[in-house]
Amino acid sequence: MAPRNVLLVGVDQMRADVAGPGKAVPALTPNLDALYAESAHFPRAYASCPLCTPSRASLFTGDYAFRHGMGTNCDMYHVLAAELADPSRLMHHGLREAGMRCGFVGKWHVGTERGPGAYGFEGMDLAGYGNITRTAGFRDYLARNGLSYTVEPTLCFNPDGQTMSAGHWRGPIASTPAHYLVEETMALLSGYAEADAPFFATVQFWDPHAPHLVTDEYYGITDRKALTPWPNFADDLAGKPRRVRRERDDFYRLHPRTESEAVEYIGLYCDHMAMLDAEIGRLLAWLDASGLAEDTLVVFTSDHGDMTGAHGGLIDKGLLYEEAVRIPLLFRHRDIAPGPRAGLALNMDIMPTVLAALGIGHAPRDGGDLSPALADPAARIRTRALLEFHGLRFLYSQRALIDEAGTKFIFSPGDYDELYDLAADPDELHNLADLPAAADRLAAMRQAMIEETARFGDPLRDCLAKFNGQWQTGSGQFDATSAYLKP
Numbered sequence: 001m002a003p004r005n006v007l008l009v010g011v012d013q014m015r016a017d018v019a020g021p022g023k024a025v026p027a028l029t030p031n032l033d034a035l036y037a038e039s040a041h042f043p044r045a046y047a048s049c050p051l052c053t054p055s056r057a058s059l060f061t062g063d064y065a066f067r068h069g070m071g072t073n074c075d076m077y078h079v080l081a082a083e084l085a086d087p088s089r090l091m092h093h094g095l096r097e098a099g100m101r102c103g104f105v106g107k108w109h110v111g112t113e114r115g116p117g118a119y120g121f122e123g124m125d126l127a128g129y130g131n132i133t134r135t136a137g138f139r140d141y142l143a144r145n146g147l148s149y150t151v152e153p154t155l156c157f158n159p160d161g162q163t164m165s166a167g168h169w170r171g172p173i174a175s176t177p178a179h180y181l182v183e184e185t186m187a188l189l190s191g192y193a194e195a196d197a198p199f200f201a202t203v204q205f206w207d208p209h210a211p212h213l214v215t216d217e218y219y220g221i222t223d224r225k226a227l228t229p230w231p232n233f234a235d236d237l238a239g240k241p242r243r244v245r246r247e248r249d250d251f252y253r254l255h256p257r258t259e260s261e262a263v264e265y266i267g268l269y270c271d272h273m274a275m276l277d278a279e280i281g282r283l284l285a286w287l288d289a290s291g292l293a294e295d296t297l298v299v300f301t302s303d304h305g306d307m308t309g310a311h312g313g314l315i316d317k318g319l320l321y322e323e324a325v326r327i328p329l330l331f332r333h334r335d336i337a338p339g340p341r342a343g344l345a346l347n348m349d350i351m352p353t354v355l356a357a358l359g360i361g362h363a364p365r366d367g368g369d370l371s372p373a374l375a376d377p378a379a380r381i382r383t384r385a386l387l388e389f390h391g392l393r394f395l396y397s398q399r400a401l402i403d404e405a406g407t408k409f410i411f412s413p414g415d416y417d418e419l420y421d422l423a424a425d426p427d428e429l430h431n432l433a434d435l436p437a438a439a440d441r442l443a444a445m446r447q448a449m450i451e452e453t454a455r456f457g458d459p460l461r462d463c464l465a466k467f468n469g470q471w472q473t474g475s476g477q478f479d480a481t482s483a484y485l486k487p
Contacts, residue, residue, distance in 0.1 A: 002359050003297040003333050007189070007287065008202035008350070009280060010059075012052070012107060012209040013317060014302035016045070016326040018273050021340070026226045027270035031281025032328075035300060040336050040374050042345040045329035046402070047304040048366075049388050050317045052129075055303040056204075057110045059347045061089040062367035064388060066458050071390030075112045075128045078395060083111040090119055091351040091362065092200060098360050101197045103188045106130070106181050106204035123188050123201075132177045132206065141183070147175040151213055155268065157252040157315060165315075166212040166268040173215045178207050178279040186286050193292060200354070203283070205276060208306075210316070212272040222270035229262040230323075232427035235311040239431035241415035243396065248314050251393065255313040262309045269308050297357055299350060300330040311428075318392035320400040320410050321428055325387055331374055333357075341373045343380030344402065366456055380404070386452045397460055401449040409445035413463055419445065 017024040020036035022043055048058045053073045054065035061084075065071040068089060069081040084090070092102050104121035107130050111118075117125030124137070132138050142148060149171025157163040173179055185203040192199040233256075237245045248255055256262040280300075287293045307314040310323045317324045329345055331353070332338075348367030355362045356369045372379040387400040400410045406422035419433040419442050432438035446468050453461035454475070465473045 002357060003295055004198045005292060005296040006200045006299065006354050006358070007296050008299045009283070010202060010204040011276065011302045012206050013304060013306045014208055014273070014328060015305045015308065015323060016328050018270065019277070019328065025266060025270055026223055028221060028274040029277040031277045031284065035284065035330060035332060038338050039300070039330035039332040040338060040341055042329040042341045042343070044343065045327050045345040045347070046325050046385050046387060047327050047347050050304045050319060050324040051389070051392055052109050052303055054390065055347060057084060059303070059350055060091060060110065062091055062348050062351050062365035063089055064348070064366045064456060064458070065390060066388060066460070067366065070110065072392065074109065077393050078391070080390060083114055087119055091355065093120070094355055094360050094362055095200045095358070096120055098358070099198065101192050101199040103192070103199060103201035105185045105188060105202070107206050108204070124184065130206065138177065138180055141180050142175060145174065147171065149175040155265070157254045159253065163252065164211045165265070166210070168219055169213040169215045171215065173217060173275065173278065176215065176275070178205055178276055181205060182279050182283045185283060189290070189292060193290065207276040208269060208272040212268045214268070214271045214275055218271050218275040220271060221274050222267045224263055224267045227263045227266055229259045230310045232311050232429050233259070233262050233309060233313070235429055237312050239416065240418070241412050243415060244314070244319065247393070248312065252315040255315050256309045257313060262313070265309050269306070294334065297354070298332040299354065300328060301347060301350060302327045318389065320387060320389055320398055322422070322426070325400070336374050339377055341377050343373050344382050344385045344404065345370055346385060384448060384452055386449070386456065399449060399453065399460060399464070401445060401452060403445070403448065407441060407445055409442070409449060411449060411464060413467060
């Protein structure tokens with residue numbers, strides 16, 4: 001039986017290994033752990049791009065960023081596109097046409113001037129990153145409830161107190177943005193329930209994106225003695241593209257250098273996760289108590305992951321390593337058997353899967369329908385996962401390709417290529433690209449990426465092919481040699 005409603009719970013910059021059965025840290029996430037136990041989940045799920053705007057736009061359109069055009073964040077540093085070029089590709093339009101109410105609460109970040117309201121969503125209408133604490137709605141919420149807070153920075157990654165990464169949120173948890181978003185979501189869904197209206201609604205938290213501003217109740221709640229640095233914390237970055245070291249050393253000059261610093265930073269991230277988990281638990285408990293859960297498909301995911309000091313102290317996102325690209329992806333409904341799913345998945349698959357679950361047709365896009373995998377845990381809808389990156393602080397084209405066996409190839413046109421065996425080397429410490437013994441494997445992955453980029457119409461396909469000696473690409477690109485020869 002198809003669900004009547006859909007609730008998409010999205011978080012910002014959550015690693016795939018901090019909750020659920022694949023948890024690698026002692027983060028206190030009982031509510032997310034319970035959600036995993038009740039859901040079909042994809043341990044091999046990836047963000048199509050390890051950056052907010054392109055990933056979020058891909059989630060809601062089902063398209064790669066090189067197709068929808070928002071390859072970089074819409075409101076920082078350089079901008080490839082400040083708004084969606086073709087809003088008709090937002091896939092919730094099909095839901096609205098089918099008579100469903102569509103609601104949005106929280107972070108949008110898919111355009112600097114137009115928020116979700118411009119595209120027919122009800123609820124919050126914040127353009128760009130959002131800056132929720134500066135909105136009239138949040139200030140009014142605090143005033144109505146007699147709430148207040150102050151922020152005390154405790155960790156900064158640049159001299160003179162710059163680039164705050166963590167701090168004490170001096171106020172009750174009810175004064176936090178996460179608590180406010182849950183209140184707004186419950187109010188929105190209550191309205192739909194009173195109107196007896198089927199809905200697609202999403203709440204998009206800013207958490208656990210840094211800075212990790214944690215209330216006193218949760219600050220330090222993670223047992224630091226039970227923490228160790230990531231297995232690749234000692235990575236000297238040998239064999240990695242040169243920009244990786246420079247970005248770490250010059251952009252985050254006070255990044256973790258010692259094991260104790262790494263442990264404290266991981267602990268702060270886990271503290272933040274514990275606080276977020278409490279709010280997600282509160283929302284899901286309300287959904288159960290309201291009776292809506294019985295007929296609601298709950299989807300949980302993140303826009304991308306977080307490095308959190310991995311690979312020698314790397315910070316933030318914008319890298320194609322597993323910490324930044326792997327994401328949680330869960331589907332909970334009474335008719336879906338819980339448990340892990342074997343196949344590869346992308347965040348672009350969420351909306352096609354939602355439409356299929358609701359029986360609503362949709363045009364083929366880059367994303368795929370995961371319904372076969374939800375019905376059969378062994379089913380796979382793709383044998384390869386193509387990931388993209390276009391730059392964060394400067395334009396920088398990269399692609400990654402992951403196959404079913406766990407071979408991962410990262411193509412960096414202006415720097416070193418990388419080849420990893422994720423089954424044998426999950427921490428991506430050993431770049432195999434220059435090893436003679438891996439030459440055939442490298443050649444196979446290069447050819448596979450040439451085929452995948454051509455299949456999806458990736459503009460980088462000609463560069464990729466020609467860097468690897470395939471001059472006749474068949475893409476239709478003007479070629480100065482053949483243009484002057486007789487056909």
